[in-house]
Amino acid sequence: MNFAAADGQDQETRTVSGTLPPGSPDFVYVPVEVPAGVQEIKVSYTYDRPSVPAGTAGNALDIGIFDQHGTDLGGRGFRGWSGGARTEFFVRADDATPGYIPGPVGAGTWHIALGPYTVAPQGLTYELTITLAYGEPGKTARPVYPPQRAKGRGRAWYRGDCHLHSWHSDGRRTPAEIAALARAAGLDFINTSEHNTHSAHAHWADEAGDDLLIMLGEEVTTRNGHVLALGTDAGTFIDWRYRARDNRFGRFAREIRRSGGLVVPAHPHATCVGCGWKFGFGEADAVEVWNGPYTPDDEVTLAEWDNQLVASVREGRDWLPAMGNSDAHRDPDAVGTPQTVVLADDLTREAVQDGIRAGRSYVAESKNVSLTFTATGGRARQAGIGERLDVDPDTPVTIRLEASGTPRCTVSFVTDQGVLKTSGPLPVTGSGVVEWQTTPAYAAYVRAELRHETAAGPLPGALAAFTNPIFLGRR
Structure with missing residues (x-):
């Protein structure tokens, strides 16, 4: 699409339309020639939504923009993405609109990126309206980011929610509203995770404080699953335009880590289109096992994660720690339900990440839930969550769980053989202690699950909390 020089006009508008057939590419790029002297680019779009048979996907079209630096994967041209939210x-x-990156409007070929998320059998007809406004450019402010440290309590258990959405992607809350809800939920840290954009990074500094560490990241939302880039350097953008069959995820997982972040596949068994995780877990630093209010999707992920623990023991390889996050978008989504409680040396980005990476954490449904989980044996040696009790195979070991904030919950100790100890329900006060005796020869690891009562017969109740494992025996 070509625009001529303004010749005294303040702005000019063009429209372009097209139809995308079923099976169209994941991303379609509409070129826009931007002359010198443009102050602002404004884009609006519509598309048709025909009726489709039951069980057939209708039309859904995402949108974003790349500047004159081009659309190369992982390149410099990215200027924003709003998916289907705007x-x-x-x-x-x-x-710039939330989700988009302010900066100079350079002359050259820009591209409007269209992402046909789903296409109806009739095809998807769209219309773009592009307005270029001319004038003196404004000044791009130097971004200010939140600090990487909060006051903290030294080595302690810190509560966090690392999967949150504001109006910078498809959420409806401002950063200020999210920060207030995080504090009310008893959180010590959060991680920003907008879909496919880092535009929010420069809008969180005012919300941080001695009582709340705000880490920066992205939810990298591909067509084959979503992954949290957790705690990356400020201003980091991670590209998402690839599928598992393209064999490119490893490149961007390494980019996340080079930028100081953790690679955390999110809701691996969610049923939304494109949400199921297809990239495997070889590049992951942790996995989001519990996402938002507990559902059957989370139950499946919990079982898969436990199977991976068994495989790590069998094969003598590293294990994958579990997390839980709210994925809160808007009311009534509850920030901090669930939350990951991490043993960290201090309330800093690096210390929290170290605790998550080491699995020194448990997941709780709210700030009301607190757990202490230990294994003791062999001359009073003791190990906690995410650690190993290094004793001989036949050494007697005492597993002990202290819980509070979990009224009438059932406690289960899960091992590589399955559930070997069940106790409960806990008193209505929500506090109690459960102990169990075992040996490393009998249980290679032990983790705890606390579940609510259920009225659905043999189906397990929803989780109130669960821990990462304690490993038993010599490596």
Whole structure:
């Protein structure tokens, strides 16, 4: 699409339309020639939504934009993405729609990126309206980011929610509203995770404080699953335009780690289109086992994660720690339900990440739930969550769980052989202690699950909390 020089006009508008057939590419790029002197680019779009038979996907079209630096995968051209959350956006030097990156509007070929998330059998007909406004460019402010340290309590258990969405992607809350809800939920840290954009990074500094560490990241939302880039360096953008069959995920997982972040596949068994995780877990630092209110998807992920623990023991390889996050978008989504409780040396980005990576953590449904989980044996040696009790195979070991905030919950100790100890329900006060005796020869690891009562017969109750494992025996 070509625009001529303005010749005294303040702005000019063009429209372009097209139809995307079923089976169209994941991303379609519409070129826009931007002359010198443009102050602002504004884009709006519509598309048809025909009726489709029951069980057939209708039309859904995502949108974003790349500047004159091009659309190369992982390149410099990215200027914003709103998915299907907005019908219009603007970009200029001094401001941009949430989800988009302010900065100079350079002359050259820009591209509007269309992502046909689903296409009806009739095809998807779209119309773009592009307006270029001319004038003196504003000044791009130097971004200010939240600090990588909060006051903390030294080595302690810190509560966090690392999967949250604001109005910078498809959420409806402002960063200020999310920060207030995080504090009310008893959280010590959060991680920003907008879909496929880092635009929010420069909007969190005012919400941080001695009582709340705000880490920066992204939810990298591919067509074959979503992954949290957890705690990356400020201003880091991670590309998402690939599928598992393209064999490119390893490149971007390494990029996440080079940028100081953790690689955490999110809701691996969610049933939404494109949400199921297809990249495997070889590049992961942790996995989001519990996402939002507990559902059958989480139950499946919990079982798969436990199978991976068994395989790590059998094969003598590293194990994959579990996390839980709210994935909260809007009311009534509860920030901090669930939350990951991490043993960290201090309330800093690096210390929290170290605790998550080491599996020194448990997942709780709210700030009301607190656990202490230990294994003791062999001359009073003791190990906690994520650690190993290094004793001989036949050494008697005492597993002990102290819980509070879990009224009438059943406690199960899960091992590589399955559930070997069940106790409960706990008193209505929510506090109690459960102990169990075993040996490393009998149980290679032990982890705890606390579940609510269920009225669904043999089906397990929803989780109130679960721990990462304690490993028993010599490596």
